Amino acid sequence: KAGVTQTPRYLIKTRGQQVTLSCSPISGHRSVSWYQQTPGQGLQFLFEYFSETQRNKGNFPGRFSGRQFSNSRSEMNVSTLELGDSALYLCASSTGQDFYEQYFGPGTRLTVT
Amino acid sequence: AQSVTQPDIHITVSEGASLELRCNYSYGATPYLFWYVQSPGQGLQLLLKYFSGDTLVQGIKGFEAEFKRSQSSFNLRKPSVHWSDAAEYFCAVDLGGYNKLIFGAGTRLAVHP
Numbered sequence: 001k002a003g004v005t006q007t008p009r010y011l012i013k014t015r016g017q018q019v020t021l022s023c024s025p026i027s028g029h030r031s032v033s034w035y036q037q038t039p040g041q042g043l044q045f046l047f048e049y050f051s052e053t054q055r056n057k058g059n060f061p062g063r064f065s066g067r068q069f070s071n072s073r074s075e076m077n078v079s080t081l082e083l084g085d086s087a088l089y090l091c092a093s094s095t096g097q098d099f100y101e102q103y104f105g106p107g108t109r110l111t112v113t
Numbered sequence: 114a115q116s117v118t119q120p121d122i123h124i125t126v127s128e129g130a131s132l133e134l135r136c137n138y139s140y141g142a143t144p145y146l147f148w149y150v151q152s153p154g155q156g157l158q159l160l161l162k163y164f165s166g167d168t169l170v171q172g173i174k175g176f177e178a179e180f181k182r183s184q185s186s187f188n189l190r191k192p193s194v195h196w197s198d199a200a201e202y203f204c205a206v207d208l209g210g211y212n213k214l215i216f217g218a219g220t221r222l223a224v225h226p
Contacts, residue, residue: 004156031212033212033213033214035214042217042219043205043214043216043219044216048212048213056212056213058213090156090157092212092214094212096212101147101159101162102212102214104149104156104157104158106154106155106156107155107156
C-alpha cells in the first residue's frame, strides 16, 4: 500500500506570494491533518479534514487555509507569505475513526525569501 | 493548557547501551499517547501508541514505552541502541479531538560507536 505523498517536496517563494501544497493520503483514509514544523515552534497542528469537512483548526492566522476533495486528497494554501512561514509542512492521514493512527508524509519544505 | 514536555533536548548514548527518553503530559484525563521518530529530512514514523489497557506497550524497532498515570508520564525505552537509532524522537498526545496531535519539543538522540 502506497504511503502518504506530498507535492512538491521543496518550494522557494517570495514574501507576499501565495503557495498551495498537496497531500494524497493512504488509500482508504478519509482524514488528513496538516502540521507545521519549525526550529523555533516545533510541530504545530494546522487543521484536519474528514470527508471534505474541516473538523478542527489550530491557532494559525486566516492566511492558512485548506480543503479536501472527494477522493480525500487535500490541499493547503498560504496566502501573503511571510518569512516566518518558512517551515516543513507535514500532512498525515488516518481512517479518522476509532483508535486512529496518523501516518505522515515526507513533508514539503517551504522557504520564503 | 494542555502540554507535552520532553525534558531532554539532546541525549548521547553509546551503541549497545540502554536508552530512556522522558515524556510528561499535562491533561486532566488520560489522552491517547504516541511516540514518533524523525530522521533528517524525513517525515514522522510512528513507533508506538497507548490508548488503554496494558500500560507497557511494545513498538517497532525494539522500542517500548510505559504509561504511568500517577506521574503523567509515557517514557520510551530501548534495551540496546543501534547506530541507526540516531534521530529525533517526539512524544505526542491526542486529546480525543479529531486527530489533533500536540507534540513535545523533541529529543535528539546521538549514538556513539
